[in-house]
Amino acid sequence: MVERCSIRHLRDLITASSDGVDPQSIEKGLNRIDKDGDGFIDRSELKNEHGKLVCTTLSDSWSFPTLLRFKEALEYLGMASAQDAFCGIRLEENEHFVPGEVMDSLFKAFDSQPKVGGAGGVFLEANFLMQDKVRTNFISSLRSKKFDRVQIYKYLRIFSQPGTLLVVEDDSLGQIKEYFSHERFHRELKKLSPENYDFMMEVAKKLKKIRLPLTPAEKAITDRTFDNLRKQYGDKAEEVREHLDAKRLFSDVIHRSGPEEVYAHTATNPKYKHVEPYIQKTSPKAYALYEKIKARVLDLENYDSNLPPVTLDNG
Numbered sequence: 001m002v003e004r005c006s007i008r009h010l011r012d013l014i015t016a017s018s019d020g021v022d023p024q025s026i027e028k029g030l031n032r033i034d035k036d037g038d039g040f041i042d043r044s045e046l047k048n049e050h051g052k053l054v055c056t057t058l059s060d061s062w063s064f065p066t067l068l069r070f071k072e073a074l075e076y077l078g079m080a081s082a083q084d085a086f087c088g089i090r091l092e093e094n095e096h097f098v099p100g101e102v103m104d105s106l107f108k109a110f111d112s113q114p115k116v117g118g119a120g121g122v123f124l125e126a127n128f129l130m131q132d133k134v135r136t137n138f139i140s141s142l143r144s145k146k147f148d149r150v151q152i153y154k155y156l157r158i159f160s161q162p163g164t165l166l167v168v169e170d171d172s173l174g175q176i177k178e179y180f181s182h183e184r185f186h187r188e189l190k191k192l193s194p195e196n197y198d199f200m201m202e203v204a205k206k207l208k209k210i211r212l213p214l215t216p217a218e219k220a221i222t223d224r225t226f227d228n229l230r231k232q233y234g235d236k237a238e239e240v241r242e243h244l245d246a247k248r249l250f251s252d253v254i255h256r257s258g259p260e261e262v263y264a265h266t267a268t269n270p271k272y273k274h275v276e277p278y279i280q281k282t283s284p285k286a287y288a289l290y291e292k293i294k295a296r297v298l299d300l301e302n303y304d305s306n307l308p309p310v311t312l313d314n315g
């Protein structure tokens with residue numbers, strides 16, 4: 001079963017079925033539907049009665065025709081919240097869902113080389129669109145995707161705000177949760193005092209140097225590789241022997257990324273849970289700060305970006 005976030009689906013079905021809808025229900029269920037721009041959900045648009053953004057779990061196995069009426073969608077939301085089948089991500093003022101193709105345009109604007117895969121989220125610590133080349137690239141990329149002037153202006157305005165956090169709306173629910181926690185982790189790191197920030201980055205660099213012993217299966221493979229190298233290069237193969245005898249703590253992708261990724265991925269991606277003891281062993285202080293940020297960003301419903309930076313003394 002494919003788990004999908006319904007933000008896009010709900011918008012589609014609500015837009016497609018707004019005839020004959022009780023205005024009171026609209027008012028109650030949704031504050032506002034975005035009329036002037038397709039593909040953008042403002043933070044105020046999909047809220048449940050507690051004022052939290054509702055992101056329901058719908059899957060392809062649901063029959064969409066049965067949900068193609070607004071009231072039914074609302075009922076569905078109510079039911080979903082009761083059954084804990086939704087994620088309540090409370091969006092901050094400067095956090096937005098965007099379509100994946102808009103996110104792709106943003107990344108292409110930074111770098112004209114085509115990217116493999118796409119980014120799920122980004123934290124914009126500065127106004128990168130201030131750079132003429134980036135802005136021009138961004139606009140022409142959106143134009144090529146048939147976004148109109150109003151929509152393009154809207155994205156320019158939002159993406160120009162330093163501190164903006166963007167997450168793609170059309171990915172799986174589990175992924176969306178991870179994107180939010182991950183990008184919020186970056187935001188919390190950037191908030192640290194300069195001393196604590198630099199300290200964390202130094203520890204991250206040390207962590208990247210850690211190598212782990214191989215499992216017997218991995219060892220068998222690298223032994224074969226080494227034998228082949230030895231046949232080809234003779235004694236010279238010894239020079240790479242140590243690289244074959246151990247593996248890095250992180251994947252190549254994280255290894256090539258900035259030091260912040262070490263923490264952001266470890267905190268939010270279950271694949272890197274095994275890294276935590278290494279942080280603790282390398283630096284109890286870094287681990288304490290890491291744990292405090294992690295507790296903040298994994299609490300998707302209560303996260304508050306206005307809290308002061310974490311220190312060793314606060315949470």
Ligand SMILES: [Zn+2]
Pocket residue numbers: 182186261264
């Ligand atoms: Zn990241």
